[in-house]
Amino acid sequence: MDDRLERALDFSNFRLTLHNQKQSAKQRAENMLQVQYSNSLFKADQTLINFVKTMKDEGYTPFVVNDVHNNPVQIEDSELFFEKLISAYASAMNEYIISHEKIKKARNIKRLVEWE
Amino acid sequence: MKKSKKQETSNDLLNGNNGVAFFAYNNEQIDYIKLAVLAASAVKKHMKNNQTCLITNQGSLEWGVESLSTEVLNNTFDYFITEEPEHKSNIRKFYDSPWATFECQFENWNKNDIIKLTPFDRTLMLDVDFLVNNNFFDTTFELDNPLMLYTDAITLRNEKPFHVLERRLHKKGIPMLWSTAIYFDKNDEVVQLFFELWGHIKDNWDFYRYLYGFSTKIYRTDFAVSIATHMLNGFVENTLVKSLPDNPMKYVEPKDDIESVLSDGIRFLSHKPDEEWLHMLAVSKNENLHIMNKKAIDRNWNKLMELYE
Numbered sequence: 001m002d003d004r005l006e007r008a009l010d011f012s013n014f015r016l017t018l019h020n021q022k023q024s025a026k027q028r029a030e031n032m033l034q035v036q037y038s039n040s041l042f043k044a045d046q047t048l049i050n051f052v053k054t055m056k057d058e059g060y061t062p063f064v065v066n067d068v069h070n071n072p073v074q075i076e077d078s079e080l081f082f083e084k085l086i087s088a089y090a091s092a093m094n095e096y097i098i099s100h101e102k103i104k105k106a107r108n109i110k111r112l113v114e115w116e
Numbered sequence: 117m118k119k120s121k122k123q124e125t126s127n128d129l130l131n132g133n134n135g136v137a138f139f140a141y142n143n144e145q146i147d148y149i150k151l152a153v154l155a156a157s158a159v160k161k162h163m164k165n166n167q168t169c170l171i172t173n174q175g176s177l178e179w180g181v182e183s184l185s186t187e188v189l190n191n192t193f194d195y196f197i198t199e200e201p202e203h204k205s206n207i208r209k210f211y212d213s214p215w216a217t218f219e220c221q222f223e224n225w226n227k228n229d230i231i232k233l234t235p236f237d238r239t240l241m242l243d244v245d246f247l248v249n250n251n252f253f254d255t256t257f258e259l260d261n262p263l264m265l266y267t268d269a270i271t272l273r274n275e276k277p278f279h280v281l282e283r284r285l286h287k288k289g290i291p292m293l294w295s296t297a298i299y300f301d302k303n304d305e306v307v308q309l310f311f312e313l314w315g316h317i318k319d320n321w322d323f324y325r326y327l328y329g330f331s332t333k334i335y336r337t338d339f340a341v342s343i344a345t346h347m348l349n350g351f352v353e354n355t356l357v358k359s360l361p362d363n364p365m366k367y368v369e370p371k372d373d374i375e376s377v378l379s380d381g382i383r384f385l386s387h388k389p390d391e392e393w394l395h396m397l398a399v400s401k402n403e404n405l406h407i408m409n410k411k412a413i414d415r416n417w418n419k420l421m422e423l424y425e
Contacts, residue, residue: 013396020398023274028402031252031362039260041361069358113383113397 017109025099034090035084038076040067044088052082119231134168134196134257135236138244141201141223142176146212148408149180149189151244154417156192158248165240165257169195172235195235201226208334211370212411213385214392227295227337228314231302243296245413246406247420252362253299253404261358262304265341266294268364269406271386272398278389285330285339290346290352294365295337296406306348306356313344367406374412378409378417 033044042048048065055063056078064072075081106112129408136159136236140148149172156168170193172180177198180189189196203222208222230241238257242248269277280287300307317324319342323342325333332339368384371392375383381401388394407413413420 017396017398020273020396024398024400024403027270027274027366031250034252034255034361036255036258039258041255041259109397113399114378115383115397 013114014109016113017102018106020101021103022110025096025103028099029092029096032095033088034068037081037089038073040071040073041069042067042073042085044092046086046089047086049082049089052078052085054084072073118261133167133235133237134239135169135234135242136163136165136240136242136253137169137171137230137234137236138242139224139227140170140172140176141231142179143220143222143223145218147179147183147414148172149176150184150246150417151293151410151413153180153184153188153192154413154420154424155242155244155246155248157421159242161253161424162248164254165192165218165238167194169193169197169235169238171197171199171230172417173200174198176193197235199229199233203381204335206335210410211247212409213373213389214371216411222334224335225318228311228318228340230298230301231308231311234302237303238301241298241300243406245403245408245410246296248404249400250402250404253297253360255361256299259358259361262301262307263310263356264299264358264360266297266363266365267291267354267357267359269294269367270364272366272368272384272400273386275398281330281332285328285342289329290342292338293342293345293354293357294406295341296365296367297360298341299360305334310344310357313347314340317343358425361406365406366400366403368408368412370408372409372412374407374409374416377416377423380421382420401406 035042035044042065051065052075055061061078062074062076063078064074066072103112111116118306136156138152140152141147142148152170156170159168160166176198177247183416202225204225206222206224207219209217209219211217230239234241240253240256269282271277276285282292284290302308318335321335328339330339344352345357368388369387371387373385375385375397378399381399382405384398384400385395386398388396
């Protein structure tokens with residue numbers, strides 16, 4: 001095989017594996033962002049965290065937000081809900097950035113899949 | 117039916133009578149009891165709601181005692197239920213990588229009886245080739261949804277299933293839901309209706325095959341739960357049964373293989389569906405995994421068990 005092509009295909013394989021491992025890390029973070037409150041499930045994203053903080057700070061308690069299935073849920077204890085959201089967000093994103101950095105630093109497939 | 121209980125349970129009693137149930141009926145090719153021990157060990161390691169129940173038949177249980185020991189079984193399961201399923205031929209082709217296949221009886225006729233067999237009020241029924249690698253499923257027991265399953269799946273390559281029959285019942289059919297993991301509250305009326313209807317669909321399988329337009333003759337519980345959900349939801353796309361918290365389910369295809377077991381994860385060889393001779397390495401950590409290549413689990417059983425010690 002032409003060396004140039006071989007090098008290009010090696011890199012192409014590397015990019016494919018890199019993309020896949022990044023997707024897995026992202027999916028794991030998405031799952032970790034889920035928060036259970038009042039028998040319902042929420043995603044602790046930046047929008048929800050900001051909204052809850054605003055409602056809490058402005059004294060709108062209790063208030064209503066949609067869960068992941070778009071069902072309205074009344075938030076009685078906004079302090080507890082907010083704590084759960086930021087805690088889930090922090091642990092998910094901290095783990096995500098560690099995985100992401102590790103993947104980013106890998107310069108070959110062996111490193112990416114921890115072969116060595 | 118014999119129902120026996122071990123002395124100690126590991127469930128947090130504050131959580132109520134929750135637990136995880138497995139069906140395991142050995143055949144001449146696959147030791148389902150061995151797979152169930154691995155799957156239940158993973159549950160014990162990662163979940164808080166970790167009472168476990170093994171539903172099996174006398175022959176499989178006796179083989180489990182002989183091959184693994186009573187101690188291993190008792191350490192892994194809190195409940196044993198022996199139930200001999202009605203025998204109907206259900207020969208299925210299994211893959212072990214793209215290069216090896218085998219055929220054997222697939223015993224899944226009584227999966228819908230779980231609602232009668234389970235000792236738990238709230239049950240997570242898992243296939244024995246499903247490995248729990250985090251605590252996301254604990255959330256299911258705290259939600260207001262009495263019935264949940266995986267409504268979508270992705271492969272090791274983080275892609276939607278390649279084959280249409282893993283997305284829809286046929287190319288223009290209803291969406292396929294997965295019966296690999298089903299959470300339910302057995303005291304809920306809609307749940308009872310769901311399992312009754314599942315039984316009815318199973319009993320009239322040929323009719324429903326014709327009605328829903330798919331050609332596969334083997335009885336597939338994925339298809340049965342998809343039809344039951346579709347019917348209960350007024351014959352429109354599902355809004356009734358909610359997805360499990362970590363939906364989509366990550367699955368390892370039967371043609372994929374385990375390359376090696378790491379100290380904190382598993383490295384796989386993932387085949388390319390349209391060019392099966394091409395593979396990619398993929399490392400999985402902390403993800404729940406449906407590993408459909410059962411021979412691969414069997415080959416790596418000892419090392420996989422070390423992950424859950």
